[in-house]
Amino acid sequence: MTQLDEIKSRLDIVDLVGETVKLRRAGKNYSGLCPFHNEKTPSFIVSPDRQTWHCFGQCSEGGDVFKFVMKKEGWDFKEALRYLAAKAGVTLEAYTPQQQEEKDAHERLRGLLEETAAFYRHQLLQTEAGKPALTYLLEKRKLTPQTIETFGLGYAPQGWDNALKHFTAKGFTEQEMIDTGLVSVREEKRDTGTPEHRKTFDRFRQRIMIPIRDEQGRMTGFGARILNPDDFPKFMNSPETPLFSKSRILYGLDRARKAIRLADQAVIVEGYLDVIAVHQAGFENVVSPMGTALTEEQLRLLKRFSRRIVLALDPDAAGQKAVLSGLEAARQSLDRETELRFDARGLLRHEARLQADLRVATMPDALDPDEIVQRDPAQWKSLIEKAQPIVVHVMETLAAGRDLEDAKVKSEIAAQVSPLIEDLPNPVERETYRQRLARFLKVDERALSGGQVPGPRTRRPRPRVRENIPAQEVAPPAAAPPVTASQKIEAHILGLLLLRPGLLFRLDRALQEAALARMAAEDFGYTDHQMIFRLVRQSLDQDAADADRYLAGAMPEALAPLAASLLAGVGKLDPVDDRLLEDLFRGVVKIRRAMLAESINQLRFLQEEAQQTGDLPSGDDMRAASYRAMVQQHSAFLLLLDQAQMKKNGRR
Template identity: 45%
Template sequence: MNSVIDDIKERIDIVSFISDYVPLRKAGRNWVGFCPFHSNTRTPAFTVFADSNSYHCFGCKASGTIFDFLMQREGIDFPEALNQLAARAGVQLRQRTAQDDQEDVLRSRMLELNAAAARFWSHQLLQSPKAAHVRSYIEQRGLTPQTVEQFQLGYASEDWSSLLGYLHDRHGANPSEVAEVGLALEREQGGYYDRFRGRLMFPIHNAKGQIVGFGGRILGDGHPKYINSPQTLLFDKSSLLYGLFQARETIRSTDSVVVVEGYVDVIMAHQAGFRNVLAPMGTALTDVHAGQLNKMTKRITLAMDGDAAGQSAALRGLETLRETLDTHVRPVPTASGMLRWERELDATIKIALLPDGRDPDDIVRNNPEEWRSLIANAQPLMDFYLATLTRGLDLNSAKGKSTAVERLTPLLNQIADPVEKAHYIQRLANQIKIDQRLIEGSIGGDQPERQRKPNHRQSRPAAPPPVFSILEQEARREDFLLSLLIRFPQVQAVVSEQLRDDLAAAPTLRELWSGDVSELFERVENRVLWDLWRSAQAMATPNPIEWLETVPAELQAHGERLLNWDHAPPTRSFRVTREAEECLRPLRHRLGKRWSDRLGQIIAAAEPDQQERLLEQAMAIQHYLRATSEPRRSSYFLDTRDSLK
């Protein structure tokens, strides 16, 4: 896959590609504009470096190649980005089969029928006398004609085969086709009938804006109140978020998202100007949902009913988010003066509990400012846990106190910031009326299972390595570091600490890069695999062999090479960390050199009032480059970093 990805990057001009999304203007050898990933309307902070086919935002630190840009901009995963860019570049990924062609034809036909059904039901809602009561209902709910049009609402009449007849007459669809797309059902005695009847219809879009399914709400007393399309080639409710297509631009510009429960809640919020609101498809948040949100923002608010059922749903959603969202490892001093490495979420999750008996639709419609206040004053994650996980316990009894500590200790143990952790320990101690030292002792003795060292015996190679040229050795250095990061948990702490120390020693560099490990990787495959590995770490301490089976097929060959690096894996901690440090130094130097080249271009095109600050950064980078100069390689010993099948 290396040559395919490189071929795509060479064939697609990054300036032209990004210009389709962001207006850019020439600035010397580079191009600048307003960042599409965060709110920024004063100074263009987004720079595209044509020479290196890369981009960087000096505000939010978003950076990468066209692959990174497309994945973050469209909220898609690597395989989808690879397919889209390959099609644009005219690069053949693999030999297509007859089954591929048939599936493409079927998918196109299903999209055509879904779009036709949406138009038919929209016309019925707006024009049919049978829909008068539905129009009255929509008016009572306060939905405007513009909103009805924006979300393509419709009405499926009580007739048993009105949609079937329309699709047959206008689109030549036979009943089995309509059933396959989820719009009809087959009778046991033969024949077909419309799946959706007597319901207000909500078309459901994918991230591209294509209609992939429907939700239908009954307006009378029938049951169920809502039904959705069945599982089809297009529709999978565990991976779809209602309103995502309409909300994604606002989510990115405001760097925040609000998750509610119902279709009308989403629609009314958008109508009132709160356009960063969406909802899962009648289910709890799934790991796929969390992954989609994670690509767009790190600030997530769950707006849930204040009753027991709403809080239970909030807890389920929180657990999914905590297991799926990105994390980082940070050092925490212990009482003995040693360092302990703890994992911390790279996201801010809050809970907005709604007043009993009221939903977002009702609040937004009657008092938009109340909704704004509820979201602005949403509870931090730990405050919600303290209130919810102690509810129903007799906190005056020994058993109740013990249960409260047992429930909350794992959560307290995940707070890496010592001041924040001390605050919540004190809160819990006051709440259950015990000495906070007892809670601190319980936390200190807790050893999360995810910190245990996994067994890597299966990844040990069987054959001696080939020896590569110096040029090939240089190209594989970052592969070796990623191999160590995946196979040996302690390496991540070493690398992260070094990158933090770099920025602490030269604060000016914080304006250029964030100190994230991914910034060391230039290969697209390595950046994607690292993101996937961090996501897996957020849920548990994964076994690398088992994890590899879950990565996209396009990356598995490269991942296998990383796990089976051709030298005997070090067995002692100091040898692992030493090899990581030796490999890290030249990669840090390369990062500094990359920024030295970029700054040289930026300074040449900068206004006089900007050059003083840029020159200060350039001097800091020169100091950084001297500090990271690569030591001379040994003439006698084989460098194990240089071996890769």
């Protein structure tokens, strides 16, 4: 049995949900107020038998322990796994003594960074020296005191040793302050020939301090902006430290992650203060890179929350010069401090490799995102909605203000854009953009793929969806936990599909012929099963690799042991496809049946409860009626399932 099963077997959904929801025993189930939507009477049910929860109200959604913490915390599966493993006392990571030492040291450095953030916050809010900075934030940047508090903004006062003295007095060593990037070191040689002299001093002086946290909200470092316009550089960050890696962190992600999941969209802006302002305006799905070009690592991190990513570029970064220099590649303009240098080719590669959907939104009137949301929040919304695919953005930027009737202009634009299109790994996409470019330039598509377009298409490396989960996080299988009947059937279906992904097409067809819905991830009650099913579906939707090769490559390591045990559990395979198909069909009917039957039970109970409570007669009558309607609907589905299975049996 896998570690996942081990975790599931050690945790009780009633305890877990009970930590946040007041549950009342009701027959063999528990009920309570749904934690995910606002309600006055309970429509949220927890089933200890099935170890599931379900909201029959507004959410109309349910799942297992994993789904519950993922939804509650806005976490992905891996994070939920880590959390629940710790809770269950299952060790995911085995630390060597050396790793443990390193971990402890990191904890101490994080503690120092937390205290530093508090120190700067105090300087901003409670000292005379911090007043000009506070005034700047409130009046110039139009931030509210609440926002300043939320993002923990601070001020580093003038002087070379404010922080140094403060933290020395608190018992931190100079080396620790160096390791967090709080102080800088200069080696000085005295002209007298005395030994080298090491001088340490506060790195941040007379700057607005922006604490930078990782996606889990842990302190990693600071961004710092000048207050005095003559100071240089305008922005600086903590140096690279064991905790702070510019290419890996996205500013604001700890606060944005939930909103990104909800909106299924992430927006990348240029600066920290843009993130804060846009967040304050009510758009919380915003992050920014760290003053360097956007890396694939950052995009990969973001993609864990949504694959739909919009780059909100200021006109400088989005404009023709940027597009052209991006296409000519290499030449990086050092005079610009923008983080979002637009490099179409690089971005398209990331997009393909990560199977993300990258789009570009251009800010109008030479305004920054923070100025736009302050002027008109609705405009921000519509700008993001109108974001365009990268290739289209390049096309339109190159054409802006030029005469598209001019043959020379046409061929120039074609020469710039065609290589980008031919570079795309997906043939369908290539064809779509070729047509789009042809229409745009009003030329025949064949003319585009002729002369100026470089040689034959080379086969691109296969895109791989792969979450970076180090192997050691999944320990060897543990003792066998109890397995429910539906879990067994789900495992059997998945095992068959993993072995023969292509059968899913035939299964879908068979289901539809029987007037039933196609197979969906929601047919599975367990989050890990749902994830594996989605991968099977994806393996059929892509054409870069054979389905089973794709599956092998795309399986996250956290799920790999489960996938292996599912495959092993299938046993000897019936050589006749038709019989496998019948087997699958029966399995699907069974799990759907079990789920419907359970829902009907729970709904009946809710219905009774609504009828019994007398304090809100009219509202409860309505609730009872709506539950009754849902029971009827579920029963109708159940009947349909039974009929389908009977017909199937009859045909045999």
